[in-house]
Amino acid sequence: MNHTETRKPDFDFDNFTFGIQSTDRMLLASYQQGEWSDYKIAPVQSISLSPLAMCFHYGQTVFEGLKAFRMKDGNINIFRMESHWKRMNRSLERMAMPPLSRSLFMDGIAELIKMEADWVIDDPDYSLYIRPFVIATEKKLGVDASKEYLFMVVLSPMRAYYNKPLHVKVETEYIRSAPGGAGAAKNGGNYGASLLPQINAKKEGFDQIIWLDAREKKYIEESGTMNILFILEGKRLVTPALSDSILDGITRDSLLKLAGEAGFLVEERPVAIEEITARIEQGERVEAFGAGTAAVISPIESINYRGKSFATYLKSDAEMYRLKDMLTDVRKGLKADNYGWNQLLDG
Ligand SMILES: *Cc1c(COP(=O)(O)O)cnc(C)c1O
Numbered sequence: 568m569n570h571t572e573t574r575k576p577d578f579d580f581d582n583f584t585f586g587i588q589s590t591d592r593m594l595l596a597s598y599q600q601g602e603w604s605d606y607k608i609a610p611v612q613s614i615s616l617s618p619l620a621m622c623f624h625y626g627q628t629v630f631e632g633l634k635a636f637r638m639k640d641g642n643i644n645i646f647r648m649e650s651h652w653k654r655m656n657r658s659l660e661r662m663a664m665p666p667l668s669r670s671l672f673m674d675g676i677a678e679l680i681k682m683e684a685d686w687v688i689d690d691p692d693y694s695l696y697i698r699p700f701v702i703a704t705e706k707k708l709g710v711d712a713s714k715e716y717l718f719m720v721v722l723s724p725m726r727a728y729y730n731k732p733l734h735v736k737v738e739t740e741y742i743r744s745a746p747g748g749a750g751a752a753k754n755g756g757n758y759g760a761s762l763l764p765q766i767n768a769k770k771e772g773f774d775q776i777i778w779l780d781a782r783e784k785k786y787i788e789e790s791g792t793m794n795i796l797f798i799l800e801g802k803r804l805v806t807p808a809l810s811d812s813i814l815d816g817i818t819r820d821s822l823l824k825l826a827g828e829a830g831f832l833v834e835e836r837p838v839a840i841e842e843i844t845a846r847i848e849q850g851e852r853v854e855a856f857g858a859g860t861a862a863v864i865s866p867i868e869s870i871n872y873r874g875k876s877f878a879t880y881l882k883s884d885a886e887m888y889r890l891k892d893m894l895t896d897v898r899k900g901l902k903a904d905n906y907g908w909n910q911l912l913d914g
Contacts, residue, residue: 578686578724580688580690580693580724580726583724583726585696585723585724585725585726586696586723587723588723588724589611589721589722589723590611590683590686590695590721590722590723590724591610591611591683592608592609592610592611592679592682592683592722593608593609593610593611593612593679593719593720593721593722594606594607594608594675594676594678594679594718594719594720595607595608595609595614595717595718595719596671596675596717596718597704597715597716597717597718598665598715598716598717598718599714599715600714601665603665603667603668603671603718605671606671606675606678606718608675608678608679608682611721614717614719616704617704617706619706619707619708620702620703620704620705620706621703621704621705621706621707621711621713622702622703622704622713624708624710625703625710626662626754626755626756627662627663627664627702627703627712627713627716627754628662628700628701628702628703628754628755628756629655629658629659629662629664629700629701629752629753629754629755630698630699630700630701630753630754630755631651631654631655631658631697631698631699631700631753632651632696632697632698632753632860632861633645633646633647633648633651633696633697633699633817633860634646634694634695634696634697634725634860635680635687635694635695635697635722636687636694636695636898636899637687637688637689637690637693638898638899638900638909638911639899639900639901640900641689642900642911642912643680643681643684643687643911643912644898644899644900644909644910644911644912645676645677645680645697645910645911645912646898646908646909646910647817647821647908647910648672648673648676648677648910649669649673649910650817650820650908651672651699651817652667652669652672652673654753654815654817655667655672655699655701655753657751657752657815658751658752658753658754659701661749661751661752661754662749662752662754663712664701664703664712664713664716665716667701667718671718672699673910675720676697676699676720677910677912679720679722680695680697680722680912681912683695683722684912686722686724690726691899692726692727692728693724693725693726693727694725694727695722695723695724695725696722696723696724696725696860696861697720697722698720698721698722698723699718699719699720700718700719700720701716701717701718701719702716702717702719703715703716704716704717725861727862727863730862730865730866731774732865732866732867732868732881733774733775733790733857733865733866733867733868734772734773734774734775734867734868734869734871735773735774735775735776735777735790735867735869735870735871736768736771736773736775736776736777736870736871737776737777737779737787737840737870737871737872737873738764738768738776738777738778738779739779739784739873740764741763741764742778742779742780742781742784743757743760743761743778743788743789743812744757744778744781744788744812744813745781745782745812746781746782746810746811746812747811748781748811748812750788750811750812750813750814751809751810751811751812751813751814751815752814753814758792761776761791761792764776765791773871775790775791775857775865775867776790776791777789777790777795777840777870778790779840780812781812785839785840785841786807786837786838786839786840787807787838787839787840787843788807788812788813789807789813789814789857790857790865790867791857792814792859793816793818793857793858793859793862793865794806794807794813794814794816794818794819794857794858794859795807795855795856795857795858795867796819796822796855796856796857796858796887797838797843797853797854797855798831798853798854798885798886798887799846799851799852799853799854800851800852801852801854801886802830802831802832802886803831803832803833803834804822804823804826804831804832804833804834804890805834805836805838806819806823806834806835806838807835807836807837807838808835808836808837809835816858816859816860817860818858818859818860818863818864818894819858821894821897821908822858822864822890822894823835824906825890825893825894825897826890828905829889829890829893831886840872843855843870843877844870844872844875844877847870847877847878847879848877852880853879853880854866854879854880854881854885854886854887855867855870855879856887863891863894863895864887864888864890864891866881866885866887867879868881897909
């Protein structure tokens, strides 16, 4: 395909809603008779599937979310693409779906981004969101693992607006995932099941939910579709240890590594909700925030637990903002990339 074809998009980069606009092209590959085809890149188009296709019935769908950035020196960076490929394969494995080869995922996305390079504009608040996903396409109503799949990648422009600190509610009725379940996988069903509790919390005036562990409803797991981190006394970065009920977030991992370098004491361990509320009640400085690719960090302003509200530390000298800047600086090439996270497109 001809790389010079890319047209300058006729698109208002200053004023748009995330997620409803794709770029011009998409990637497709299909899995049949035990193998993935080569990928092809085509104009974004509707696809047609049989109503018997298994993705409509039993939830074999897996996705990823990563971003491309224009760096200070003009290069395009696909941040931690290899980590996203590995995680996608862990999700696929959990859902009894076939893995993607490194080249299908990484070369395919790199080629797609190269062709859509005009959509990666040079703007500090802008990124191009990359959504790879795999769906089961075999026609069959019996409950079984599909023998046919489709891998697709679509791209969507994203702008980081100021994100308003969140009022979150600790969810004490519903759970997101359980030991032995599929909470560590980015499969569609986890998100469908999280909508009702989320809508209920909104009705009560909260922006987001904090999920507790399924067994004891005592330990914090995540916040909405983000990992959750706390900074205690301005120097201890504390976050729930990973398990099969917590999504292994790449933003979380990046922040933990950068915080360690910057001299924070990093603690991955069980975090009881009552530890956090007790610390706040005793007047300790507690910062709380969600972490994920979309927003990097989402500051939490208050935590409501069983009807009582607890205010976190949010002043402009909060350490979470410093951590966020460290991560965004690595991605833009303004700070050393000591871990090989920046995956630059050649040529
Ligand atoms: C994707 C996701 C995250 C964040 O992962 P990142 O790799 O940082 O984007 C956290 N929790 C859940 C449930 C997620 O789906």
